[in-house]
Amino acid sequence: MxxxxxxxxxxxxxxxxxxxxxxxxxxxxxxxxxxxxxxxxxxxxxxxxxxxxxxxxxxxxxxxxxxxxxxxxxxxSSKHEVLQWLEDHVMTMVDVSGFGSEPWDVAVRRWAWSYRDVFARHAPLVPLVAVLPVTGAPETLRMYETIAAGLAGAGVPVESLIPAIVAVESFIFGSALDANAPADIFDTGDLADSSPTFTAAVLGQDRSTGERPADVAFRFGLEALLAAVAATRRGPDA
CATH class of the missing domain: 1.10.10 (Arc Repressor Mutant, subunit A)
Structure with missing residues (x-):
């Protein structure tokens, strides 16, 4: 089907x-x-x-x-070439439209949430794309160029661009897998007495917003990463 x-x-x-x-x-x-x-x-x-x-x-x-x-x-020509085609196809689904038209942090949020959602739908691709070289993948390279240019234009120094992109992307890949985790992944069950602080934290999560725990965690981590990127910025508006 x-x-x-x-x-x-x-x-x-x-x-x-x-x-x-x-x-x-x-x-x-x-x-x-x-x-x-x-x-x-x-x-x-x-x-x-x-x-x-x-x-x-x-x-x-x-x-x-x-x-x-x-x-x-x-x-x-090879399995590797098929995987490059596959990587390029999936990357065209990721939204990078905010770079150049929105503030840098808004654009990164748009990109990151879109990227997370795309790979949450295609979770089996995460371990492939995470280690696949960009050589021969023009759409993937175009995405990276757009992000790098957007961050550079916002005052992120050149030496910090790759660490920033890799850090956010690594977080996105892990979060894409987490988005598919079962709702009771942190249910401590019969072991609750041996992990009282963690069990209390699981039970004490704020569910009043109606957001999925995976989305709450993604927002928390993404904002922390954005703060780290912002700390590297140079220029009059940094």
Whole structure:
């Protein structure tokens, strides 16, 4: 069901092209002839979402696409390249529109919340994207350039840009996983007597706002990181 839905979303443009020409696909047309970056990326995203990274191989991807591995390699050189395509596709969902049009801290908040929410929906990708080089991933690099330029323009010194971005991004990745944690993750149960302070803290959380604990924790951590970035700023408005 997940794969079918994703394939419908990303394959729509290909079907529209055929329909616009009024040319029905000929019987017996080899499936590999319609492979594309979009189709391969869609299948890879569906496969990792369902099976996790451990179930993702070029052979399993070929089976998902119902083609021979040799046909797949006619369109993509390696598993690493597929992962770069996947990284780039997911990064286009992250909102960086605030940089250049909003105060730097508002823009970072917009980016961070969007980034967290995107990867909360695609949690199996976190351990992949967290260590994947940006070489060959233009959309990912464009996101980083936008953030770096925005922070530099706000007075963050060049030597602090990468530490700031990595610190916030690392927090985002962990928070994306936390967003999918069960509601009772901190229920101490029969061990409550051995951890009285922690148990009291769990029970004493402010739930009056109706916010999810994961969102409360994310806001708390993000604001702390923003304060640390703000402390590095130089210039008349710092």
């Amino acid at each position: 997940v794969y079918s839905g994703l394939l419908t979303l990303f394959g729509r443009s290909h079907r529209m092209t055929d329909d616009a020409r009024g040319e029905p696909r000929r019987a017996g047309r080899p499936l590999e002839s319609v492979l594309s970056r979009a189709r391969i990326t869609t299948a890879a995203l569906a496969l990792i979402t369902i099976e996790g990274y451990g179930g993702f191989t070029m052979s399993s991807l070929a089976r998902t696409l119902q083609v021979a591995p040799s046909a797949l390699y006619n369109h993509v």
